[in-house]
Amino acid sequence: TGSTRPQRLLRAVQKKATQGDPQSVIATIDHFCRHSEWAMNVGDEKGSILDSVVTELNPSSALELGTYCGYSTVRIARLLPPGSKLITLEFNPAYAAVARQVIAWAGLNDKVQLVEGPSGDLIPQMKELFGVQTFDFVFLDHWKDRYLPDTKLLEECGLLRKGTVLLADNVICPGTPEYLEYIRNSSRYESRYFKSHLEYTKVEDGLEKSVFLG
């Protein structure tokens, strides 16, 4: 029984990145994915767009759907102001186990709460389980056919407020057609597409930024 790709990614982080230095964790993962093994992290190009959206918003409460190895978790959490919280949901226990160690290596445990389970079950429990009122920022990067149902669930559970920003990865590749159709035609959102590339490739992909209007 050999190692998995997430485990090899984690080993690279623990070998090459500086403990407590989120930027070196990000750089190590990007190098690993570019020169050793591709992995489905948001990557450096789309990651810079993610950084600018988070920096401009300066969110106190943030939600990430789809942790994977924790790359975007680290990108987001490193930019959060003191006292703010990022809740990240991961369904796959093996991914969650790797992500916990990547987040710890980056020294971001006090800003991140990783919760294992499916978004469909956890979103309705956010208020009672985690004392969340509403989210200022949501990053969608989990199963692409869950983007739309989970966005509707966030609305129904009163977890969005006027001005909440949703940022969706992979709206071109692999693609989220139903989500794009809904969000771009809904009068309750103001959306903008940020053209980019699929992580570590020349294939087109992009991020859709949508502001909830209430």
Ligand SMILES: O=C(NCc1cccc(CNc2ccc3[nH]ncc3c2)c1)c1cc(-c2ccc(F)cc2)cc(O)c1O
């Ligand atoms: O599919 C993707 N990511 C989602 C994903 C995928 C697998 C497992 C999980 C398990 N995690 C999970 C699931 C359900 C969940 N519910 N609540 C939380 C939660 C968490 C999540 C993806 C694919 C590609 C891609 C691949 C190949 C290719 F050629 C081009 C592009 C690029 C990306 O950037 C991607 O993000």
Ligand SMILES: [Mg+2]
């Ligand atoms: Mg993605």
